[in-house]
Amino acid sequence: IVMTQSPLFLPVTPGEPVSISCKSSQSLLNNNGYYFDWYLQKPGQSPQLLIYFGSRRASGVPARFSGSVSGTDFTLKISRVEAEDVGIYYCMQGLQPPFTFGPGTKVEIK
């Protein structure tokens, strides 16, 4: 399963909304949900789970992060981006192992 993301680079202004898109090459629907995740990797750290099952926020993730799904199109939204949100955002399909990641969206402060 191939995952594509856009944009690949995203300069942001603190306080503004942000949207990142990901598309899977086939349906990730299973068990009434989507086997699809969003991860954030901050510099020098392991990736951390933000959103799983398409739209569920992981434990401890701020409410400004949300995920939505429309068929094979997935969107991560940050309602008001903060300086601590910089890093690379990856989408991942968790349906068929080996699981595949998107190329990543690098988010930086303008």
Add this chain to the structure above:
Amino acid sequence: EVQLVVSGGGLVQPGGSLRLSCAVSGFTFNFYEMNWVRQAPGSGPESVAYISNSGSVIYYADSVKGRFTISRDDAKNSLYLQMNSLRVEDTAVYYCARKSSYDGREYHYNGMDVWGQGTTVTVSS
């Protein structure tokens, strides 16, 4: 506290072998699927090996198939990755990651919700 601690990385010559270990604590290990994910310098993550909670289902990325072996020892709460015939292109930070769980009645899709700190594998002559 839920924790994954990875060890075993290092410098190895092409054609050599390494064994990575991931010691887990703070959760019921045999409920969870586990993965090895690597990240080459300047690249995104690549899932290279998967093992089901029972150990009966295993998958590998094509890039490592036939050379890497994933295994788990539930009695020791440990996950392993045996890496043979190492190539320069295997150079990466290797992470172990916990994925979904099966409690004997129900499957819970959790994403890769816990990651180890990573260990660096460098393959070079």
